[in-house]
Amino acid sequence: MQNQFIKYLKAKTQSNALFVNEVASVLDIGYDAAYRRINLKTSLSLEETVKLAKHYKISLNKLFEVGSKNTIITDLSPPIHNIKGLEMWLKQSYNSVYPLTKLKRASIIYSAKDIPLFHTLKDSFLSRYKMYVWLKDVDPEITRNKVSFDDFIQDIPESLLENAFKLGEVYKDINISEIWNNTTINGTLQQVLYYFEAGYLSKKLALLICTDIEDVINHIEKQAIQQSLIGSKNKATYNLYINDIHTMSNTIMIKTPQQKVFFTPFTVISYFKIEHQPTCELMFEFFEKQMGMSKLLVNAGEKDRSLFFNRMHQKVNRLRERIILDNDPFDFE
Incomplete structure (x- = not known):
């Protein structure tokens, strides 16, 4: 699930280096800590996930398909x-x-x-x-x-x-x-x-x-x-x-x-x-x-x-x- 979330965030950023810096800034953590989360070596907490979702203006419901498979969120x-x-x-x-x-x-x-x-x-x-x-x-x-x-x-x-x-x-x-x-x-x-x-x-x-x-x-x-x-x-x-x-x-x-x-x-x-x-x-x-x-x-x-x-x-x-x-x-x- 974290892998899917990170891929979705990356798609909104054109540069991988900029993406790491941006994640570090949003979560108020160091570059290395952000890099580990992006590469799935460290799990994102619920609070961190919500912060990133708000920053990138995405819906977690939409991303993870909460609800019926025949129901979509717009x-x-x-x-x-x-x-x-x-x-x-x-x-x-x-x-x-x-x-x-x-x-x-x-x-x-x-x-x-x-x-x-x-x-x-x-x-x-x-x-x-x-x-x-x-x-x-x-x-x-x-x-x-x-x-x-x-x-x-x-x-x-x-x-x-x-x-x-x-x-x-x-x-x-x-x-x-x-x-x-x-x-x-x-x-x-x-x-x-x-x-x-x-x-x-x-x-x-x-x-x-x-x-x-x-x-x-x-x-x-x-x-x-x-x-x-x-x-x-x-x-x-x-x-x-x-x-x-x-x-x-x-x-x-x-x-x-x-x-x-x-x-x-x-x-x-x-x-x-x-x-x-x-x-x-x-x-x-x-x-x-x-x-x-x-x-x-x-x-x-x-x-x-x-x-x-x-x-x-x-x-x-x-x-x-x-x-x-x-x-x-x-x-x-």
């Missing part, structure tokens, strides 16, 4: 109730993602029910609109005061934007594979139409958001063709798969040489974090099957690739026409 992301909560969520997300940029073999697989978050976190009206939509769902004050998007962007805190753009930038340095289908873009378009029709989004800003969505589509197409993330310091790879069979889920799988972990949606942008390795392996196998049944867009013929992206541009154009004419409703299919 972590829930911090709740978001207002702008301050969203800003904290963005900071915590950055702190979780940044270490992955230091691991050469770290990668992300994203099942894209909607346009993945990191494509939209840029200095654009779309980025600001996404934050407005999230907060409309969780902050009763915005709904109660009937705050429009036009009002929202007048008072949006600079610190919120800085943290959003910072998170968007860090994703450029991680290998990413995304699985899309023909409806991935629909949710974003529907959000624009909904708040435009409800009177919370002006025609001028709605049209600017449409332009931003087109820019995102063009950017994704370039990355899909060259199989790399534009602006990456690490020359990170980018693979876009198109799946015509399954419905996507916005589940994110993170894979490193040490472990796998995945995040699955809970409410709005909150999520469950699952580190239970047998469950992570099942999810990884499912993603591999999905990708195996999908078209890797760079390998698809020029005709198939053009059809896919042209279809998305057509949907944006239909939304733009609907906003300009402001007449009969329609759908995006």
Whole structure:
């Protein structure tokens, strides 16, 4: 059991020498004493085990599989109730993602029910609109005061934007594979139409958001063709798969040489974090099957690739026409 515990802790530290020093510091013991515990020559006391678990922020229940084998323990992301909560969520997300940029073999697989978050976190009206939509769902004050998007962007805190753009930038340095289908873009378009029709989004800003969505589509197409993330310091790879069979889920799988972990949606942008390795392996196998049944867009013929992206541009154009004419409703299919 101690061996399993030590292996788990080591996976969270990149250097063995640093790991020994860190254990010594946490337990307030000498280097040699820490080395003996790490190499199983001395048993860890219960108190020492708890100290290390708290320091490395791990659950002993989760680690040692306490409970039914069909029961897993998950972590829930911090709740978001207002702008301050969203800003904290963005900071915590950055702190979780940044270490992955230091691991050469770290990668992300994203099942894209909607346009993945990191494509939209840029200095654009779309980025600001996404934050407005999230907060409309969780902050009763915005709904109660009937705050429009036009009002929202007048008072949006600079610190919120800085943290959003910072998170968007860090994703450029991680290998990413995304699985899309023909409806991935629909949710974003529907959000624009909904708040435009409800009177919370002006025609001028709605049209600017449409332009931003087109820019995102063009950017994704370039990355899909060259199989790399534009602006990456690490020359990170980018693979876009198109799946015509399954419905996507916005589940994110993170894979490193040490472990796998995945995040699955809970409410709005909150999520469950699952580190239970047998469950992570099942999810990884499912993603591999999905990708195996999908078209890797760079390998698809020029005709198939053009059809896919042209279809998305057509949907944006239909939304733009609907906003300009402001007449009969329609759908995006």
